[in-house]
Amino acid sequence: MGQSVDVHVTLAGRGDLTARIYRQLLDAILDGRLRTGERLPPTRELAASLEVSRNTVAAAYDRLTAEGFLVGRVGAGTFVADGSVTRVEARAAARRAPAGRSVRPRRLWTTIPAPVPPGPPPEFDFRVGTPDPGLFPAREWRRLVTAELRAAPTVGYTDPAGHAGLRAAIARHVGVARSVRAGADDVLVTQGAQQALDLISRVLIEPGTCVAVEEPGYPPARRLFHSHGARVAGVPVDGEGLVVEAIPPDARLVYVTPSHQFPLGTAMSPGRRAALLDWAERHRTVIVEDDYDSEYRFSDRPLEPLQSLDRAGRVVYVGSFSKTMLPALRLGFLVAPASLRDALRTARQLTDWHGDMAAQGAMARFISDGLLARHIRRASREYAARRELIIAAVVDRFELVPSAAGLHLCARSGPEAVDIVARAAAVGVAVESLANYCGDAPQHGLVIGWGAVSEVAAGLRRLRECF
Template structure:
């Protein structure tokens, strides 16, 4: 691989070449068995005599850093030697803005791989049609895909925007065409774009409590004054919204993390409140593709008649998080600014992946995948419901939910266990499960995901979890 060597100055050039090559070997930039350029080639690149480079190579060889192989060239020695890591300067005098110092560590920074992973937010990668996806990616890698200018529309590939509009129109009754859709790198980037366009330092923003922590953290990082609004059995409590709130973030179709849908009366009240208070509603249609009972209520976006709702969706839960594909449906008045913000952020996303997803939707493969995955997740969900009812009915009370990849259960008033104790015991038993308190609110309970534990292993994982309740009982 190319290796940068600086020869500023005119003294002892061989020593300079020696030191920089040696440092590159010690800090790992030049790896064991990596081939160095011939002395004549490197001398030509550096503008020095061949003998100067040869002297440096000979010294490195004598010290064991390099080895010569007749007929093949000069290579970094494979012999073990003390190597040091190479890192950027610590920058002790630099500090981020105050609002960044107050934020907690990123979610997933400490994510491990337990034997039984009941955490939320991740679909089963084994259900993803990888062979089909490879075919679609291969088709997308064609010359006709490349835009003439080398760059593309910040809003995303037109074919994908049209496909998404058609898909969410049929599946969720969202009122949109291709021009209304902006393709993003997951739902989180959609929220970031909204924040960049609508939030100024001091803007009042309301989020659900309990709710999705990254949303509130994102808005706070942009300078917003974030207030948590309680959620009850009907969804976000509209009467608790503070005067002067300019943006409300909500998950009405499948409230995160409780799983309950927002009632129609509450949806109507929220829309009316937004109109009276000149506010914007960000509707995150989180995890609603997988539905096991009940017909979904109309999204806020389809009930909105005044252009107050921005609709956010993601394919992370239906396909794979690593694809980083999401979308945003916005009123016409905000689209130019959102496209501008998208261009300033990353210009545009991966056109190959976008093209593959457009074909995946157009060929009916997304709908087929969702149907197949829903059947598999239904089996896992039913096992958890049966287990809680049969083994833990005196300890946990399931919160009714008809969609998504997790269930939420509160601790019964008469229970003699602590949630933290159960979570700790489960971790020791190789079972990862999350406390409801991680997402806010005042109720104690567990959030149990089933995206990462297959039907063939879920019974053993639940049995281990059940044993943890016995071990965590307090007298």
């Protein structure tokens, strides 16, 4: 016999006690709080908690049973009857919170687009930002998470900077793979890159602060800075990366994606990197370097991150496991100068304190045991093959932007790209327009990802029919 549900009943309101109990139980059934098959508390137990006679509660149960909402089972208890769902749909609207028409968010929040609930997945998904879940090492991950859960659980709240073992593993990993200069104390584990940007914003942005972002660029970062009251300025990007001379002189934070510019895919040249670091030092500005998917490289030697070239402590390096593992794990990190460490940890504590320690512990083992490096090598081979198919399919129709890393590429075109996106969507193919990543001066083209689509050849055949 299963446990009974803990249903909330009060004696407030009009009518005799039995009527009040009946009405509240009926409402709970009609609005779905009590679902078909759930067992109600025994009459004696509910009567004791309400400090009424058992007969009072039994009479309410009997009435609901007679109306077909409850059913009694000898030796088992009283349950919500089958068919109550039909009555819910026919007789009651969903239970909702008050509309609160007189309560409004700050005006700023009316200028930021609300998230759109995801619809059904397309048959062929060439959108950016998602790795192939079929490549995720599920067996190894389950084993490591299970081992963490079987170990002695973390008691109470813990270090806002994150799991000590994971911070050390990240420092070693980015030191070897990306030449980032960091020790475990320099690393703060976050729930993805977006939280890293949020913590940086809390610590560095005041209302009216000028923040420079790439144009075109990553919309969630732009919106996040805006939500903290920043005055966001788009800075053009050319073949060498962010145009340093176009950064507003009063910018106090510059957000860049130098290893694989989002969404164009170009890498910032060595000369432009040096110029940006020099500009930041002269203007006393912080650079946020988002190294979001540089683990996947398909040609050329990787360039040094800005963080490894920085000698003045002006670069905050942001990384994520959303592209190498899965976005749903919500695992990311930042590497910050020592001067920002305490403030960032305090900001993390004041927001959500810390993340999932079991997942962080599993990730520490995943890195330390060499499983992450092995997974990246395996996934890179698959992604490289998909990339070549996409290049071959579009190179004769579009101007490809040079790109040697990541999980997407950009193909420039004329305004017809918007029509191509719409026609593709109508036949089950999702692809994105470059215009979606631009501000006041739209650029035209397609942004094509290969992480989320496994049947690349079939998807490309259908996409080409839309050109």
